[in-house]
Amino acid sequence: xxxxxxxxxxxxxxxxxxxxxxxxxxxxxxxxxxxxxxxxxxxxxxxxxxxxxxxxxxxxxxxxxxxxxxxxxxxxxxxxxxxxxxxxxxxxxxxxxxxxxxxxxxxxxxxxxxxxxxxxxxxxxxxxxxxxxxxxxxxxxxxxxxxxxxxxxxxxxxxxxxxxxxxxxxxxxxxxxxxxxxxxxxxxxxxxxxxxxxxxxxxxxxxxxxxxxxxxxxx
Numbered sequence: 001x002x003x004x005x006x007x008x009x010x011x012x013x014x015x016x017x018x019x020x021x022x023x024x025x026x027x028x029x030x031x032x033x034x035x036x037x038x039x040x041x042x043x044x045x046x047x048x049x050x051x052x053x054x055x056x057x058x059x060x061x062x063x064x065x066x067x068x069x070x071x072x073x074x075x076x077x078x079x080x081x082x083x084x085x086x087x088x089x090x091x092x093x094x095x096x097x098x099x100x101x102x103x104x105x106x107x108x109x110x111x112x113x114x115x116x117x118x119x120x121x122x123x124x125x126x127x128x129x130x131x132x133x134x135x136x137x138x139x140x141x142x143x144x145x146x147x148x149x150x151x152x153x154x155x156x157x158x159x160x161x162x163x164x165x166x167x168x169x170x171x172x173x174x175x176x177x178x179x180x181x182x183x184x185x186x187x188x189x190x191x192x193x194x195x196x197x198x199x200x201x202x203x204x205x206x207x208x209x210x211x212x213x214x215x216x217x218x219x
Contacts, residue, residue: 010165016168026083105217118136185202
């Protein structure tokens with residue numbers, strides 16, 4: 001094992017630790033169906049993973065705030081009890097998280113998914129034991145942007161844990177959110193953002209598998 005390069009690693013969830021596409025796509029189209037709107041093709045729905053759900057719904061609901069909130073409520077109606085478990089863990093993730101925690105790294109979650117759902121997913125996969133802190137978006141709009149979630153997570157950590165921090169995520173929002181706090185980001189291309197998207201956003205490095213990620217983290 002190499003020396004840890006970072007005292008704290010912030011992980012995105014969707015497209016980084018787990019593949020949530022089945023549950024998210026079904027829950028989105030469930031919401032639209034109940035609003036009398038046509039379903040969105042799966043190829044387009046792939047771009048919805050990562051950005052704000054409200055923003056994505058606004059793009060297909062004419063920006064109508066009332067309809068957007070109805071869509072979010074309907075989405076959560078299905079996603080909470082059903083969609084959150086229609087999720088698949090990427091191979092090798094439990095071992096990576098365990099090795100980081102055992103080496104003394106503070107492993108934290110920083111996801112734009114509502115925190116209550118994120119915790120449920122980590123508990124479902126028995127990953128929560130590896131995390132120092134599980135941070136996510138609020139159910140309202142007060143903490144929704146990735147940069148705001150990162151700020152929230154950092155506020156929970158002692159000063160010593162905020163000195164050498166890195167973000168690991170699969171979308172440009174992860175890279176840009178980390179950059180707002182002066183934090184470097186490593187992009188992973190096995191999720192929903194391309195290597196080109198991640199590099200254009202300013203990722204420190206882009207990796208295609210865990211074998212390439214581990215040396216960058218020192219495990």
